[in-house]
Structures are given as C-alpha cells and as structure tokens.
Amino acid sequence: MNKLKCYFIVFISFIFLYGCVQTNILDKIGLTTLIGYDKGTEEKIATTAVIREVNPEFQSNVEVLTTENETSKGNRMEANRRLSKKIMVGQMRVVLFGDDLAKESLHYYIDTNLENASVSNSVYMAVVEGKTSSLLSYEYKDIEDIGQHIFRLIEQNVRQEYMISATLHQIAHDYYSFGKDLAMPIIKRNGELVELSGVALFKGSKMVGSLPANDSFYVKIVRDTFKVGLFETILDKEDIPSKVLQKPAEKITVAFDAIHSNRKIKLVNADTPEFDLNIDIRSRVLEVYPDMNLGDAKNVKILQDAIEKKLTKEIERVIAHSQEVESDIFGFGEKYRSSVRHSKLTKEKWHKMYKDMKVNVNVKFVILRDGVFE
Missing domain, CATH: 3.30.300.210 (Nutrient germinant receptor protein C, domain 3)
Structure with a gap:
C-alpha cells in the first residue's frame, strides 16, 4: 500500500512539473542564430538579427531583420511585432559589432549578453568592417543562411588555429581583468564571400587598433x-x-x-x-x-x-x-x-x-x- 502511495505521489509531481514548463514548439518559434549591433540614429541601438523559421513540413526559412530602439530588449520586442513567430535566442552562435560601435564602446553589449541567461558563454564575438546590417542583409548567391555560414567560418578557423578565439566567456575574462585587454576577429564582405580580415585590439571596451589576419599567428603564439x-x-x-x-x-x-x-x-x-x-x-x-x-x-x-x-x-x-x-x-x-x-x-x-x-x-x-x- 505504501509503495502504491509513493508511485501516486511521483505521478502527481510529474503532472505539476509538466504544467509549469513552458514548451516551445519548433514550428511556432523563430530561432535567432546571429545578432549584429550597429550605431543607430539619435543615440539608438540598431540590431540586425538572423532568424531561422521552421514550418510544419520542417522546411526552414531565414529572415534577416533590422530594428532600432533605445535598448536591445526593445529591439527584440520590435522584431517580434514584425514576425508571426516568437523569437528565441537560445540558439544564438555569433554576436557581431560594427566597427563604429566597437570604436565607441562595447561595455553595454558585453554586460547585456552576460546577464542574459539564454545566451551561451560559448557564443563567438567579432567586429565587422563597416556596418553589420550591410554584411548580413546582402543577398549572397551561394550562401543560404548567413548566420550559420559566419558561425562555421569562425569556428573552423579557430579550430585550425588560423584565427584567435573570442567567445563571450573569454571576452568577459579579459575585459574584467586588471592586466589584460580583449581582442576579437574582424570579418568583412569581399564580393560574394565573407572572410576573416584581421584582429581587433581593444583598450578597455574600445577598439583602438587592428592587425592583419596573418598576424593572428603571432598574437596566438604569445597569448597562448x-x-x-x-x-x-x-x-x-x-x-x-x-x-x-x-x-x-x-x-x-x-x-x-x-x-x-x-x-x-x-x-x-x-x-x-x-x-x-x-x-x-x-x-x-x-x-x-x-x-x-x-x-x-x-x-x-x-x-x-x-x-x-x-x-x-x-x-x-x-x-x-x-x-x-x-x-x-x-x-x-x-x-x-x-x-x-x-x-x-x-x-x-x-x-x-x-x-x-x-x-x-x-x-x-x-x-x-x-x-x-x-
């Protein structure tokens, strides 16, 4: 009898737990794979999001959406108003910053992503030559998903040690250290291609210089x-x-x-x-x-x-x-x-x-x- 009572309690507990969990059905959400930040107009933040949507037939569609608002959360709300599916950031793999923004300060953006529990510490960060919106919204002939393409570009070059690694975890460590500055890869559009073009050097939260991509070898060999x-x-x-x-x-x-x-x-x-x-x-x-x-x-x-x-x-x-x-x-x-x-x-x-x-x-x-x- 006691054994049956225990089973009943466990069963009831599962029911309550199931009711507390918010389920996200794949064909009802949009998965943000990449976010790009630029300087907006009138001190606003311009955000370009690469969002993958999956329909009931499991066919995917990629949306590139640019919004402007006073905060990153406001941009997320603005993007939701333009899409029929709820936007989720749990699948985000890359965060990009326009070079104008990087030269001004990235303090707010580093803290914002650190404080967001949905953003993985392993997300890659990089600086873009020019605006991220121009890089991401361009219609490439041979690139279907620009978010996934940039993620794989950075990942394979980091693994083969052709480029330094700059994850959110590494950036936060260097930024809050009292004896080390952070560095990030630089990417740019070159015709129909996206390529790694250099290494961005920071003093505190501001980008103050750069080195060509080949110098990543010397940077890495001294750092690590x-x-x-x-x-x-x-x-x-x-x-x-x-x-x-x-x-x-x-x-x-x-x-x-x-x-x-x-x-x-x-x-x-x-x-x-x-x-x-x-x-x-x-x-x-x-x-x-x-x-x-x-x-x-x-x-x-x-x-x-x-x-x-x-x-x-x-x-x-x-x-x-x-x-x-x-x-x-x-x-x-x-x-x-x-x-x-x-x-x-x-x-x-x-x-x-x-x-x-x-x-x-x-x-x-x-x-x-x-x-x-x-």
Whole structure:
C-alpha cells in the first residue's frame, strides 16, 4: 500500500512539473542564430538579427531583420511585432559589432549578453568592417543562411588555429581583468564571400587598433600555445645563403605547422617594466620554395636560425604596435600583477606603464621532421 502511495505521489509531481514548463514548439518559434549591433540614429541601438523559421513540413526559412530602439530588449520586442513567430535566442552562435560601435564602446553589449541567461558563454564575438546590417542583409548567391555560414567560418578557423578565439566567456575574462585587454576577429564582405580580415585590439571596451589576419599567428603564439595550425612565412634572401638553394631567389617561402609551442613570460625588472618572453616551437617543415636540401643537417640549422630570426622580428613588431595603441592583449599586466606584491594595479595605471614596457623576445625553433608534403 505504501509503495502504491509513493508511485501516486511521483505521478502527481510529474503532472505539476509538466504544467509549469513552458514548451516551445519548433514550428511556432523563430530561432535567432546571429545578432549584429550597429550605431543607430539619435543615440539608438540598431540590431540586425538572423532568424531561422521552421514550418510544419520542417522546411526552414531565414529572415534577416533590422530594428532600432533605445535598448536591445526593445529591439527584440520590435522584431517580434514584425514576425508571426516568437523569437528565441537560445540558439544564438555569433554576436557581431560594427566597427563604429566597437570604436565607441562595447561595455553595454558585453554586460547585456552576460546577464542574459539564454545566451551561451560559448557564443563567438567579432567586429565587422563597416556596418553589420550591410554584411548580413546582402543577398549572397551561394550562401543560404548567413548566420550559420559566419558561425562555421569562425569556428573552423579557430579550430585550425588560423584565427584567435573570442567567445563571450573569454571576452568577459579579459575585459574584467586588471592586466589584460580583449581582442576579437574582424570579418568583412569581399564580393560574394565573407572572410576573416584581421584582429581587433581593444583598450578597455574600445577598439583602438587592428592587425592583419596573418598576424593572428603571432598574437596566438604569445597569448597562448599553438598546436595544429599551418603557417607560412617569407624569408629574405639575406637570411638564407644562395648556395644552399636549388636556384637563386629574392625571397624564400617556408610553410610549416606548429606541432607544439610553449611560451613563458618572466618579469625581470619591475621598475621599467621589463619582461623576458621565451617561445619554444617544435615543428615540421612542409614546404620550402625554392627547394633546398634538408637532408643536410647544416642546411636544417641554417633554416632554423633564419626562421627564429624572422619570427622574433615579427613578434617584436606586433607587440610594439599593441604598445602604440595601449592594448595589452597578451596579458603582460597579469604577469606583472602576480609578480609584484602590493602593486595596486589598475587598468589606467597599467596602460601608461605598458607604453614604455620592454620585452626581450627569444624564439627557439626546432625542425622535428622535414620533407613532409601535404
């Protein structure tokens, strides 16, 4: 009898729980996959949403809708008034910002998305060259769902380490840190294509500079580690003796993949401040053009030294540019704060110190295997 009573209580509980849950039938809602923010007129926020609607026959339709309002929630209400289905943001994968808005401030938009429980912390964030509305509303010949296309574009480049990752979780961590600034990919429309064109550098919540897409390699290798990506660099003829090449050339192109990289930052002088940046890369060379005999150990050593020199020079250039715009996207400030007791470091204090910071870059490049071609 007691057992039967327990079953009855559990059954009644399920009924009440079922009644409390709001169900969302797929053919009655619109799934927002991407949101783009721009500066609107009269201090308003312009929002462009990519919304996927599914009909009862499970055929999908993509709507691109632009609205203007004083708040992001107001834009959502405005979009709902224009559609026959309730808009949901639980499937959102990407948030984009027009560059004019990014140069003004993204503080409000970072906080708004963090406070929205429906927005995943893994959503990607990026800056658009120009307005997001122009990028998203363009009718591409070979792109049916621009929201899904941009998500896959960013995701596959992040996974292959061709571009830095900037999820909401990572952006929030860097933004609220007292020793690191945030960075985001930059995308643009190029004819009928959408491409990753660079890296946006921020000082606090404002975009203050940018780097070309190829520099994402140097940014990532200083900020983190590099494991699977493919990279290509061009050496000058002075870097490689002509006698080791099959034929003379003004420039030598080397393609390699970084099987493993490791970086260590050490504070050596707190007054300047001055850091030692040591980067170790173990890699295999995939291709050298013009060809050179890598079966000879002396030639391998020449190539290693040339690549070390090139990478050191490029990393120094990228760090120097970030210092010019006072954007510590590498986290030298975090190392300073953890190494100096009672530093009382603030964002403003560190940005002033960062401009005059000295970094001693030491790159060690080791070729693990040569003669491997894809």
